[in-house]
Amino acid sequence: MSDAAAIAAGFLAGARNLEALARQAAEILAAAEAIVGRMRAGGKVMFCGNGGSAADAQHLAAELQGRYLRERRALAALALTTDSSVLTAIGNDYGFADIFARQLAGLAGGADVLVAISTSGESENVLRAAARARELGLLLVGLTGRAGGKLAPLCDHAIRVPADETPRIQELHIAVGHAICGHIETALG
Numbered sequence: 001m002s003d004a005a006a007i008a009a010g011f012l013a014g015a016r017n018l019e020a021l022a023r024q025a026a027e028i029l030a031a032a033e034a035i036v037g038r039m040r041a042g043g044k045v046m047f048c049g050n051g052g053s054a055a056d057a058q059h060l061a062a063e064l065q066g067r068y069l070r071e072r073r074a075l076a077a078l079a080l081t082t083d084s085s086v087l088t089a090i091g092n093d094y095g096f097a098d099i100f101a102r103q104l105a106g107l108a109g110g111a112d113v114l115v116a117i118s119t120s121g122e123s124e125n126v127l128r129a130a131a132r133a134r135e136l137g138l139l140l141v142g143l144t145g146r147a148g149g150k151l152a153p154l155c156d157h158a159i160r161v162p163a164d165e166t167p168r169i170q171e172l173h174i175a176v177g178h179a180i181c182g183h184i185e186t187a188l189g
Contacts, residue, residue, distance in 0.1 A: 014171050020162035021172050028176055031141050031157035032183035035113050038139050039188055043111030044076035048100040048129050052170045053117040053143075054081035056177060060115070063181040072189030080104070080129070100129035110137040115177075118142070119169040121149020121160075130154045143176055145169040 001009070035045060045064060047057035057079040064077035080103045081087070090102045104114065114133040118126045121144035130151055133140045142148075142155035145164055152158035161172035 014168065017163050017168055017172055018175060021175060024159065028159060028179050029183065031159060032180040034139055034157060035141065035180065036184055036187045038111050038113045039075065041111040043113055045113045045115060046078055046080055046108065047115045047117065048080040048126060049117030050123050053119060056117055056170065056173055057081050060177040060181060064184060068181045068185045070185065070189065072185060075184065075188060097124045097128055100125050101132040104129055104132045104136060108136050108138055113139045113141065115141045116151060117173060118149065118151050119145050119166045121147060121151035127151060143173045
């Protein structure tokens with residue numbers, strides 16, 4: 001297979017995955033509506049994840065704080081992946097597995113939302129954040145791959161995208177995140 005054919009094959013696989021994801025529209029809308037309900041009650045949305053999922057967390061928080069498609073008021077959202085001093089202090093003093101859970105202990109209130117992003121659903125620091133979110137009464141939305149891992153059963157809304165390879169899962173996670181941000185913007189903007 002030529003390099004161009006390999007690139008085209010990747011795009012076509014992504015298109016098939018998006019088509020399969022479209023069948024989960026009602027499930028994604030239910031998660032978005034639950035987030036809107038919490039935000040109407042004064043809650044904020046917090047995102048966490050590792051690696052590419054950390055970048056997705058930051059991206060989606062920015063879509064809500066700034067704007068997604070149209071001018072509107074800023075919405076309360078933050079990524080727990082962005083403060084290097086907090087991450088390194090917690091990592092040093094408590095361990096990397098607690099970098100998100102410890103932040104939730106200080107920042108989260110009962111009306112808040114945690115969007116936990118893990119392609120495998122097995123990231124220990126994301127799982128500990130999910131457990132802390134449960135303890136604090138947060139709405140917990142998980143974005144995982146098809147298998148769901150240990151994260152999916154912990155979530156109020158687990159969106160298990162129809163892919164198994166990390167790059168394809170990440171493509172679908174950002175598509176889901178954009179759909180959720182678009183719905184939030186329409187409902188609250």
